[in-house]
Amino acid sequence: MHFFRLASVFSLALVAVAQDISIRAVKRAFNAANIPNDLDIVFRPTALLEVSLPQAAGAPITLHAGIQVPRNDTAGPPVFRVVGDVGHGPFVVATVDPDAPTPQAPTEAQIRHFLGGNFFNEGGRLVNSTPAISEFLQPTPPAGSDAHRYIFLLFDQSPQFAHQTLVNATTSIALFNISQFASAADLGNPLAGTFMLVAPEPDA
Ligand SMILES: *[C@@H]1O[C@H](CO)[C@@H](O)[C@H](O)[C@H]1NC(C)=O
Ligand SMILES: *[C@@H]1O[C@H](CO)[C@@H](O)[C@H](O)[C@H]1NC(C)=O
Ligand SMILES: *[C@@H]1O[C@H](CO)[C@@H](O)[C@H](O)[C@H]1NC(C)=O
Secondary structure (H helix, E strand, O other): OOOHHHHHHHHHHHHHOOOOOOHHHHHHHHHEEEEEHHHHHOOOOOOOOEEOOOOOOOOOOOOOOOOEHHHOOOOOOOOEEEEEEOOOOOOOEEEEOOOOOOOOOOOOOOOEEEEEEEEEEEEEEEOOOOOOOOOOOOOOOOOOOOOOOOOEEEOOOHHHHHOOOOOOOOOOOOOHHHHHHHHEHHOOOOEEEEEEEOOOOOOO
């Protein structure tokens, strides 16, 4: 009896460290990391965005908001899932680094690490069959920098998204502004999000 109770507490704890399970906890983590201010976004999530990084060996790493991931484990490309009642889509997923080249002097921020549309919710898995505007770029914070925040956001895709002219596959990924983009493409506020911290390789 006692053993089973302990075992289930233990497995709950494992789930808690492995992925986001509480929208409120994600919102708190975003606020604690000053992300809504730094990105000029209103972050009132109604769902969870699950981001998993496949690994060359072993199980994928599934993010929880604020997790630090070794740079070498971030090659991706990430697999996205949504937990919550957000409908079938389409959706846009964006990933930005507001800390480039350093959090203290982010003169190149934001770096656009991913921007893709036409994601559909298929039983929780976010599936897209069209190329992203910006395919996933592995985090590479420069030597000497503190860890950067890599922020993943899920938006409802507007009809205007297909007609936006701010960015395309050849547009510089530096000096991106997700709030300006969301406003230009009429995406509204993000439905969900999460983030990870990645520091330079120890030998970088
Ligand atoms: C980094 O990743 C590569 C390829 O996945 C692997 O071969 C290598 O052993 C890793 N290095 C470290 C220090 O984990
Ligand atoms: C891509 O966007 C850039 C501005 O970032 C623009 O100069 C260029 O004409 C666009 N290319 C296409 C094919 O639309
Ligand atoms: C991004 O765009 C918003 C307008 O949507 C603006 O208020 C903000 O200052 C911009 N941020 C940066 C870093 O330029």
